[in-house]
Amino acid sequence: MNSLIPLYVVIPLGTAFLTIILGRWFKAISKILTIPALLFLTGLTFYLISQSPQTIVYRVGGFADLLDIPLAIFLVADGFTNILLLIISVVGLLVALYSLDYTKRFSAEEKFYALLNLMIAGMYGVVLAGDIFNLYVFLEIASIASYVLVAFNIEKQQLEATFKYQILGGVSSLLILAAIGFIYWTTGTLNLADIARQLPDANAFQIFVSVLLISGFGLKAAMVPFHSWLPDAHSSAPSPISAMLSGVLIKAIGIYVIIRLFFNIIQINPQIALTVTILGTLSMIIGVFLAIGQWDFKRLLAYHSISQMGYVILGIGMGMLILANGGKESIANLAITGGLFHMLNHSIFKALLFLNAGSVEYITGTRSLQKLGGLSNKMQITSGSSFAASMAISGIPPFNGFFSKIMIIFAAIQAGYYWLALLAVIVSIVTLASFTKVHKYAFYGDLPSKYENVKESPFSMALAMSLMALLCLIMSLMIVPSVRAIFLQPAVDALMQTTNYSSIVLGK
């Protein structure tokens, strides 16, 4: 089974190159290859999850350890990785399905699919890498593909957004590279598990490296002081790409790495835990208040991404804080479960909302809420699935967002952070208000006369949106303990074991 792990990188990378080489003569190859490839990887992910609690280590090149020093490049799949693999595969598959009809308007369809595959390969690589420098290389593959995809339609707005995104993304990559340099300087190794073993106990140097890492990956994850590129990049990109960026990319190359490094590699320390919690809370509040005044459909959604990622970081940060201060493990467990559950939910409902916005833009040609109205009768699937996603993001009961938010709020109350619980509730109410606005202006009210003859979007787009709306409901089931034990608990356990990660991966 170990040998199945590299397929995650090999298949999308191979698909990308084949579509570019063969696409010149045979246009349809991109679609023929992409969907089965992602379908296969989704199946593989479910298989890995069914095998779950075990940690799978694959050594690229097969070199054995020499004098206790790991020589091979590690690919590691543990419980926490599996969750990210699930997000990337499922959202990637549904977005590719949606693109089948959406990209018919593009002149260079095969390049779109090639770049999408490259981005997916990069993200798989980041979550699987057991080696900090390979993590950096995969991160750059995913980032560069996303820079190009943001500017895919090469219009004024998109070029401007991608320039801003590239400069800030590039600076964050340099901060990460510098941090890798410092880590290599002190530990003499690049292997994550070995770093966890070699890194000295908490000291000023470790804080310095942690600050570099938080600012580097915080920029990639668009936490609040570093968020300025996100609304531009995510709203300018073609809609399926917006869904990938907001739904998957900021999690896989931002949040995932922060969580992995500060739980499993660098010992949890109270100052860093406090910083992460504060950044999460700030993202949550500032994101939602910036969102509520927006009139551009996709820009509003992009600001909500910042806010919702704040919830995830808040949950994880509280877990860290409780562990660092020696609080009850059961409460930390609840906080981390809530955070990861919300991450999983956010990837589905935010991707769905961007696909809805894309569908509205595809049909009407505008995404300004002021110019829209009354589409609910004309586009029933879009408006219905958008309703489901809006309820999920604002935390209304039968949908998945409610359960993850309530877990985070319960954890905050149990741990005695009453203010954080109150803020989480307030932000949730403001979110509801802002999605009420979206529905009032886009789907209800009077239909402008020029949209009298609009129809529902094409089949593959409608199918992808309906499937995602269904997932928004089905994922509520993860609150049931037996289902949670399969999907979420292995991930939480992988984080709660903290620096034992190294002994599990290195096998000693």
Add this chain to the structure above:
Amino acid sequence: MILFILCFILFVIGLYGVIMQRNLIKIIIGFAIMEYSVILFLILIGYIDAATVPIISESFESGPFVDPLPQAMILTAIVIGLATKALLLSVAIRLYKKYGSFDIREMKNLRG
């Protein structure tokens, strides 16, 4: 130590260029300077005074080697840097065609 301080100063000069300049090309040059400072830093980590090259050959002598791993790392980093800078420059040229200027103050479609 003085080398590391100079390397840090180079980083700050690049950062100044990225933040303060208004011309797209100058921003890209600032970004490139930042990248070179980080690459220089990685090279300095592996450098050992009066050490030999880490290649086993006929005239092989024992003694300290410079660390080859950071050199392998920067080769990768330079290739990645090539890709990002080529992309940045091509976007800058496209922007020039759209706006007729490299001045960032004239590009304000995205505000708020």
